[in-house]
Amino acid sequence: MIRSPVRRDVVIALVLFLLMLAVPLLTGTRYVLTQLTVFFIWAVVASQWNLVLGVAGIFSLAQMALFAVGAYATAMLAYYIGLMLPAAMLLAALVTVGVSLVIGFACLRLKGPYVALLTLAIGQVMYLLVVNDTACFTTPASGCLPLFGGARGFSRFGDLGFRDLFGSKWYVGHYYTGLVLLLAAQLFCIAIIHGPLGLVFRGLRDNPGLALARGVSRMRYQLWVFGLSAFFTGLAGAFHAAHFGVVGPTAFAFAMLLFILAMIVVGGLGTTWGPLIGAALLMWADEGLREVSDWREIGIGLVLAGCVILFPKGLAGIRFRFSQGRGQKPDAPPAPPPHTSPV
């Protein structure tokens, strides 16, 4: 009945959305809802990073730095200018797009894994500049505050206003905000992946020579995917800042970057639903491993290496892999979509 992959994915997204809508009505515990809110944030980051990394094949590790830019821009706009948080978040997302285009222009001339290390180095420099900045920009009551917050970061820059609206149940408001953010980001991903832009991105990934020969400008389209995915990444960072009410240099932490990267790789690079599956699985596993926190790093390393080696297509690709292994053709090949995608 549902033949086109676009319709299939949109239907899945909407069904999941409706199911998640009901969660606060069924289980009101704050723990579950805040945990899911954080999941929404990481799922958005993972799905947007997947657009760059998996769909377009650009090996960028700048995504967490962009996430941090979104968070910092929100905090700074709200703290220094006194902007309302929703407005600050939107503006911060646009700032993130601008920053991503600058980074993209510098890095996309390189190729493959060399993009990875330069983007990683740029994130590192941003971290060092924030942490090593000790000159006072303003001096609020609590003491000295550098321009970028220094090692302490920002706090008390306002909230989303759900505390006034729902009182002690404010986290339900955050839950729904996160859910809407994830739905918007996922619909955006589906539109890109199945749309004409997705075709161009995959073309540049799979056979850059042929794509160039057909007149596709590599730089231009890679900048496109860089900037587009930065919007929701910045927005996720902004929402992270609003949800927790603090922004600090931990946003640049390499461990966090690896955690999100592991989500994408475990779920399936370049697939539509892989990053979400990976995010759910890894966050669940991480919660379970909390009691043996000493082994967390080793666990993530093992999962990361093991999944790349054993399941090249990620968990989302396993079914496909097995059916191929038995010598059958899968009944509905996931790619490629028709040339005239109705998006």
Added chain:
Amino acid sequence: MLNMAQGGLLALGGYIAMWAMQAMGWPAPLAALAAMAAGAIAGGLIFVAAARPMLGGEGFETRIFIATIGIGLMLESAILKTFGPQPQAQSLKLEGGIMLGQVNLPWQNVLIFVTALLMLVLVAGMLNRSRLGRAIRATSMNRDAAQLMGVPIRRIYLTILMLSGALAALSGIMISSMSGLLPNMGADPMLKAFIICVVAGLGNVPGAALTAFAIGMLEAVIQYIFGVQYAFAILLCLVIAVLIWRPQGVFGHKEVVRL
């Protein structure tokens, strides 16, 4: 291939050397050899566990990069669990120095300089002159064509990983003798080494040596003029400017893409 576990191998070498001298009481040359052997074995294990199953598969470059990130993370965590998080001093170290006019030159720095130069000459000579070096260069230029010409690429990858593991361990000893031992001490040198390779143009050993020297000097000058905290940032901006000007690196040749 890009090996992101290189930083972990650096730390491994440093810690093994310290452990061999402190816990086992071995003399310094033996400790250095032990560290290099450990690095080589770790490199060999990376080949067996990650590179061999993936070779010839789709997206090798991307997948090996992610897999070695995971392996490096495990290696560093294992070192952390074994030796603890406190910074430690490297035991393998020369004391004293020589006065050249007004300048005190520690023997340690002389040793590092001589060792580094020796290793560079050996690696460059091996790559440019020997049969093995030719096979390595052929594999890096075009893996498929090299294999068709009878180059045993699996053995080449194994050799290269073991060799780079041993060299990383040796560099780890030298770096830790100046700055001390920490489980994550390899991250910064690895990032810098990579930047140097990209700026020089990949696969060019003399160019990389020259660039490393130039970047080191430049960093020292920037630190002196602007302050330590801005050195890496300014350096990176310069690097980005260079790469926009010459994406193939200063000493690299423009790549011709064939379909």
